[in-house]
Amino acid sequence: MSSALLPKPQMRRLLARRMKFHLFGAFFVSVGCAALYKFGVAEPRKRAYAEFYKNYDPMKDFEAMRRAGVFESAPPK
Amino acid sequence: MLASRVFSLIGKRTISTSICLRAHGHAGVVKAEDFSLPAYVDRRDIPLPEVAFVRDLSAQQKALKEKEKASWTALSVDEKVELYRIKFNETYAEMNKGSNEWKTVLGGVLFFLGVTGLILIWQKHYMYGPIPHTFSDEWVASQTKRMLDMRMNPVEGISSQWDFEKNEWKK
Numbered sequence: 001m002s003s004a005l006l007p008k009p010q011m012r013r014l015l016a017r018r019m020k021f022h023l024f025g026a027f028f029v030s031v032g033c034a035a036l037y038k039f040g041v042a043e044p045r046k047r048a049y050a051e052f053y054k055n056y057d058p059m060k061d062f063e064a065m066r067r068a069g070v071f072e073s074a075p076p077k
Numbered sequence: 078m079l080a081s082r083v084f085s086l087i088g089k090r091t092i093s094t095s096i097c098l099r100a101h102g103h104a105g106v107v108k109a110e111d112f113s114l115p116a117y118v119d120r121r122d123i124p125l126p127e128v129a130f131v132r133d134l135s136a137q138q139k140a141l142k143e144k145e146k147a148s149w150t151a152l153s154v155d156e157k158v159e160l161y162r163i164k165f166n167e168t169y170a171e172m173n174k175g176s177n178e179w180k181t182v183l184g185g186v187l188f189f190l191g192v193t194g195l196i197l198i199w200q201k202h203y204m205y206g207p208i209p210h211t212f213s214d215e216w217v218a219s220q221t222k223r224m225l226d227m228r229m230n231p232v233e234g235i236s237s238q239w240d241f242e243k244n245e246w247k248k
Contacts, residue, residue, distance in 0.1 A: 045233065052232045061228060064241070068226035 119167050130166045138163055 010017075066074050115127035134142065138159070144152065145160060152160070161168075210216065221235070228236045240247045 048233050048237075052237075065227060070223065070227040 117166065119165075119172050121169070121172065126165075129164045131163045134163065 062074075065071065067076050069076050117126045117128050117130050120126075131138065141156060141159060142163075144156070149157075211220075225236055225239050225241075230236055238247050239245075
């Protein structure tokens with residue numbers, strides 16, 4: 001035992017403190033993950049699809065595919 | 078109580094032979110095995126273990142235990158520490174102290190991963206036959222061309238990386 005006493009450690013509300021810390025942490029981590037996914041994956045994907053279909057001409061695409069010869073029932077002219 | 082009732086139901090024959098033999102030798106009292114007695118443990122969630130750490134006290138320690146029965150203010154600091162060490166093996170600080178075991182574990186894991194890698198290299202060189210012809214460069218090239226021709230995955234996938242006007246990969 002040292003002549004200067006050690007400071008008395010935290011004796012009470014240990015679980016409460018831990019729970020508060022982890023509740024906050026869990027909330028922010030989950031919200032962070034959701035936000036990251038939304039702005040990293042979902043939004044770019046929505047934009048990509050919107051861009052693709054903005055000026056999409058399916059007939060032109062079909063003719064290009066037919067010319068390349070991938071169709072069995074629509075041979076190139 | 079219930080246990081003795083069970084014994085009288087089943088009959089005395091089921092008591093193990095070794096204990097019976099010993100019972101006859103010691104006037105009918107069975108010597109308790111070490112493992113069946115309460116044990117001392119160093120655990121964070123058991124602050125006061127069932128028994129003291131030191132079981133058989135030396136003469137000096139016995140004297141100290143006698144002194145403990147008097148006023149505690151008469152004990153010196155060293156005596157108090159000695160009494161603590163009689164009762165407990167490690168302090169909480171010693172118990173919770175980390176070790177360098179993780180380095181050994183990590184080293185072992187990486188070492189055996191390396192050994193596995195060597196085994197795999199040996200297998201590829203000496204054991205496995207040739208890979209299918211569909212992995213050759215020409216086949217993969219015509220495969221990719223066909224994928225682009227049929228506009229596979231045009232929004233986010235492979236066809237979105239190809240520039241159809243200039244006939245080259247997009248930068």
